[in-house]
Amino acid sequence: MALSNERRIGRHAIMLLLSDDSEQELATLKQSNWNGCTGKVGSMEAHKVVAAIETAAKKNGIIQPNIYRETHALYHAIIEALHGVTRGQVQLGSVHRTVGLSFAVLRGNPYENELEGDWIAVSLYGTIGAPVKGSEHEAIGLGINHI
Amino acid sequence: MALSNERRIGRHAIMLLLSDDSEQELATLKQSNWNGCTGKVGSMEAHKVVAAIETAAKKNGIIQPNIYRETHALYHAIIEALHGVTRGQVQLGSVHRTVGLSFAVLRGNPYENELEGDWIAVSLYGTIGAPVKGSEHEAIGLGINHI
Amino acid sequence: MALSNERRIGRHAIMLLLSDDSEQELATLKQSNWNGCTGKVGSMEAHKVVAAIETAAKKNGIIQPNIYRETHALYHAIIEALHGVTRGQVQLGSVHRTVGLSFAVLRGNPYENELEGDWIAVSLYGTIGAPVKGSEHEAIGLGINHI
Amino acid sequence: MALSNERRIGRHAIMLLLSDDSEQELATLKQSNWNGCTGKVGSMEAHKVVAAIETAAKKNGIIQPNIYRETHALYHAIIEALHGVTRGQVQLGSVHRTVGLSFAVLRGNPYENELEGDWIAVSLYGTIGAPVKGSEHEAIGLGINHI
Amino acid sequence: MALSNERRIGRHAIMLLLSDDSEQELATLKQSNWNGCTGKVGSMEAHKVVAAIETAAKKNGIIQPNIYRETHALYHAIIEALHGVTRGQVQLGSVHRTVGLSFAVLRGNPYENELEGDWIAVSLYGTIGAPVKGSEHEAIGLGINHI
Amino acid sequence: MALSNERRIGRHAIMLLLSDDSEQELATLKQSNWNGCTGKVGSMEAHKVVAAIETAAKKNGIIQPNIYRETHALYHAIIEALHGVTRGQVQLGSVHRTVGLSFAVLRGNPYENELEGDWIAVSLYGTIGAPVKGSEHEAIGLGINHI
Numbered sequence: 001m002a003l004s005n006e007r008r009i010g011r012h013a014i015m016l017l018l019s020d021d022s023e024q025e026l027a028t029l030k031q032s033n034w035n036g037c038t039g040k041v042g043s044m045e046a047h048k049v050v051a052a053i054e055t056a057a058k059k060n061g062i063i064q065p066n067i068y069r070e071t072h073a074l075y076h077a078i079i080e081a082l083h084g085v086t087r088g089q090v091q092l093g094s095v096h097r098t099v100g101l102s103f104a105v106l107r108g109n110p111y112e113n114e115l116e117g118d119w120i121a122v123s124l125y126g127t128i129g130a131p132v133k134g135s136e137h138e139a140i141g142l143g144i145n146h147i
Numbered sequence: 148m149a150l151s152n153e154r155r156i157g158r159h160a161i162m163l164l165l166s167d168d169s170e171q172e173l174a175t176l177k178q179s180n181w182n183g184c185t186g187k188v189g190s191m192e193a194h195k196v197v198a199a200i201e202t203a204a205k206k207n208g209i210i211q212p213n214i215y216r217e218t219h220a221l222y223h224a225i226i227e228a229l230h231g232v233t234r235g236q237v238q239l240g241s242v243h244r245t246v247g248l249s250f251a252v253l254r255g256n257p258y259e260n261e262l263e264g265d266w267i268a269v270s271l272y273g274t275i276g277a278p279v280k281g282s283e284h285e286a287i288g289l290g291i292n293h294i
Numbered sequence: 295m296a297l298s299n300e301r302r303i304g305r306h307a308i309m310l311l312l313s314d315d316s317e318q319e320l321a322t323l324k325q326s327n328w329n330g331c332t333g334k335v336g337s338m339e340a341h342k343v344v345a346a347i348e349t350a351a352k353k354n355g356i357i358q359p360n361i362y363r364e365t366h367a368l369y370h371a372i373i374e375a376l377h378g379v380t381r382g383q384v385q386l387g388s389v390h391r392t393v394g395l396s397f398a399v400l401r402g403n404p405y406e407n408e409l410e411g412d413w414i415a416v417s418l419y420g421t422i423g424a425p426v427k428g429s430e431h432e433a434i435g436l437g438i439n440h441i
Numbered sequence: 442m443a444l445s446n447e448r449r450i451g452r453h454a455i456m457l458l459l460s461d462d463s464e465q466e467l468a469t470l471k472q473s474n475w476n477g478c479t480g481k482v483g484s485m486e487a488h489k490v491v492a493a494i495e496t497a498a499k500k501n502g503i504i505q506p507n508i509y510r511e512t513h514a515l516y517h518a519i520i521e522a523l524h525g526v527t528r529g530q531v532q533l534g535s536v537h538r539t540v541g542l543s544f545a546v547l548r549g550n551p552y553e554n555e556l557e558g559d560w561i562a563v564s565l566y567g568t569i570g571a572p573v574k575g576s577e578h579e580a581i582g583l584g585i586n587h588i
Numbered sequence: 589m590a591l592s593n594e595r596r597i598g599r600h601a602i603m604l605l606l607s608d609d610s611e612q613e614l615a616t617l618k619q620s621n622w623n624g625c626t627g628k629v630g631s632m633e634a635h636k637v638v639a640a641i642e643t644a645a646k647k648n649g650i651i652q653p654n655i656y657r658e659t660h661a662l663y664h665a666i667i668e669a670l671h672g673v674t675r676g677q678v679q680l681g682s683v684h685r686t687v688g689l690s691f692a693v694l695r696g697n698p699y700e701n702e703l704e705g706d707w708i709a710v711s712l713y714g715t716i717g718a719p720v721k722g723s724e725h726e727a728i729g730l731g732i733n734h735i
Numbered sequence: 736m737a738l739s740n741e742r743r744i745g746r747h748a749i750m751l752l753l754s755d756d757s758e759q760e761l762a763t764l765k766q767s768n769w770n771g772c773t774g775k776v777g778s779m780e781a782h783k784v785v786a787a788i789e790t791a792a793k794k795n796g797i798i799q800p801n802i803y804r805e806t807h808a809l810y811h812a813i814i815e816a817l818h819g820v821t822r823g824q825v826q827l828g829s830v831h832r833t834v835g836l837s838f839a840v841l842r843g844n845p846y847e848n849e850l851e852g853d854w855i856a857v858s859l860y861g862t863i864g865a866p867v868k869g870s871e872h873e874a875i876g877l878g879i880n881h882i
Binding site for chain 1: 156157161227230231232233234235258266272281284286291
């Protein structure tokens with residue numbers, strides 16, 4: 001892959017979720033001009049996952065709430081990440097399954113060319129399964145978009 | 148998430164791809180009864196990605212080639228992982244895009260109950276984009292199945 | 295395209311939605327044996343869009359309510375049009391988005407051969423986006439079926 | 442097809458639904474080591490179809506309720522069968538349609554090699570259509586998975 | 589289900605494939621005004637399955653080749669049946685799998701109301717799997733359309 | 736709809752395709768700061784449709800060829816427009832169908848807030864059907880993205 005490890009917005013967004021200390025990771029990323037946040041959401045409804053991530057991204061200043069292009073970019077990144085988690089139909093409770101997810105949103109320029117501007121990555125990691133404790137396995141998703 | 152870090156087959160399968168020394172990681176995982184392999188594949192054709200992973204898994208003894216249920220379990224895990232990479236249509240060249248991927252296959256029991264038996268995880272990490280150098284971003288996928 | 299402008303049922307159905315005076319357009323189309331109706335529907339639930347169009351088509355005599363083949367033809371045309379609006383998953387509120395749509399239903403024979411009989415076109419035009427005013431962009435859809 | 446009629450788990454699962462005496466069929470299948478059950482479910486919600494089949498399979502001892510790998514195998518077989526019924530989007534009421542289905546679950550080894558172990562087949566047969574009596578046509582689905 | 593066994597076009601189309609003597613079945617169905625044909629196709633390319641069924645239906649006079657509405661009705665019934673066989677993506681070789689299928693096409697009126705006119709059913713039954721003998725399981729599909 | 740007619744990038748992009756004189760339309764749009772181009776493409780391969788539109792957009796200076804974010808924005812707008820044309824699977828020849836399409840690409844700011852910056856619309860209009868002259872009906876698609 002042409003990108004150096006340092007530039008990999010997706011890798012950073014995933015590592016944030018898999019690390020044991022995401023606070024520390026976020027601080028380190030901030031020093032390299034990556035602006036991000038993390039959170040958790042559990043639901044049988046996909047739209048609640050979308051809303052939780054959008055709210056966190058706005059509250060933490062990752063996207064500007066009043067500019068639709070930023071919400072639009074984030075929305076599509078979330079839906080793309082949900083494809084990785086749901087693997088076929090972007091549906092949860094309507095096909096009798098539930099998720100417990102950590103999420104991260106990360107913003108910055110993954111390319112050497114400054115004109116590429118900011119991109120946004122949404123990563124999801126957690127479990128998906130029947131609405132019964134233990135009847136679940138892991139799932140992961142990553143969506144990346146220009147912003 | 149109820150699972151301890153140690154038990155997370157999906158997390159292990161992703162870390163294998165994101166680590167700087169997957170050989171070392173594989174050896175460590177082996178000590179905890181995780182049996183796995185890694186490899187690379189670049190293609191505009193999804194079926195070549197499938198074939199590359201199946202071949203690696205068979206050659207490295209992760210699945211038994213003569214038992215169809217093992218191939219069947221792996222196949223569905225691969226296709227699920229490809230959903231995360233392709234995010235909507237499991238298509239590459241036919242919609243004018245190409246991938247450069249690392250993959251890992253990992254086998255073991257992620258649950259405390261021995262009766263759960265073996266499960267298999269397929270992880271994918273790399274880039275997807277136009278068939279032009281640099282016109283690409285990262286993608287990730289994870290598929291998990293009982294075997 | 296082999297079809298003359300006059301014969302293009304899909305083009306007519308779209309122009310009905312984009313014109314400033316759909317009443318006038320409908321009257322003109324009627325003179326050329328195109329039978330149609332228009333309406334509006336805003337919702338976060340796809341099934342309400344389906345129901346609104348079916349009701350309008352039945353109330354305006356575009357399809358015969360007691361013959362299932364006509365409802366069947368219309369239903370599939372509606373779902374096809376919704377694919378254009380939703381672009382991937384025929385879902386609205388369940389993936390946290392809402393639509394405000396104009397719709398048209400048009401019936402007639404787009405082919406020179408009389409044996410082709412009646413066909414039906416459903417066109418949709420409006421906005422799709424977050425359930426927040428202004429956080430939306432346009433969307434369009436067209437479904438065509440034999441009836 | 443290489444499989445003898447006797448070995449065809451999918452064919453058996455469908456015949457169970459189309460036969461006039463499924464009780465008798467089940468008894469005959471039992472003698473050949475096929476373990477199964479049948480039931481009925483009508484709903485506008487796909488998750489109720491999933492739940493009805495899971496409940497029947499557990500209550501009749503076709504799968505072991507406490508072992509997740511068995512629930513996981515059954516779940517994916519159900520969703521695959523629903524693809525045949527829904528043909529495009531695994532959705533019912535959300536796209537304004539309803540189903541009235543018979544279902545069968547069958548477990549056994551369809552292969553000559555004993556190492557293939559048990560597989561599970563889920564078959565669905567009934568009607569799909571508008572929530573209006575008579576406005577419906579038949580639908581069928583079959584999902585097969587290793588267990 | 590409201591329909592009598594005799595009226596069930598989908599059930600007839602499936603039984604044709606599962607019976608041991610489809611010739612005899614076709615003759616019996618003909619006496620009840622069901623007009624049909626059967627055939628076989630094996631391929632890694634979905635478009636060859638489509639073409640084989642279309643050719644058989646035209647050669648056997650099930651649809652009129654010169655009337656597009658009949659081809660259109662058949663085409664959508666075929667694609668719907670392929671959803672049941674492929675369960676997620678209407679793809680074969682491009683996701684590294686192949687099919688060996690029997691197919692039936694059946695035409696007639698499944699409803700008591702004469703105004704419902706002719707409908708068409710396409711049924712598929714056979715195996716899907718890796719392009720390796722024995723690495724396959726059964727699959728089934730049914731598509732029904734007004735014509 | 737909150738947007739004035741003048742601001743509707745999607746409506747403009749569709750009207751360009753349906754008008755009898757797209758050259759004149761393009762010139763008028765240019766005066767209102769809409770920058771666009773049109774073209775034609777007929778193919779059984781979706782990736783050729785993608786490539787034709789990308790090439791036209793780059794050659795006409797609608798997007799900057801050296802900045803990946805612009806290609807990325809255009810690519811997703813094209814795929815979204817193809818969803819409207821293909822209505823279910825973004826596939827053409829692989830499911831035995833072909834398209835003859837006009838396309839338009841239009842760039843500008845559809846919102847009153849200057850900070851929304853440029854957006855891009857891709858519209859498609861033409862026919863889809865069997866690879867036999869006359870066995871086809873119209874199709875339309877629209878994709879809109881921030882750039």
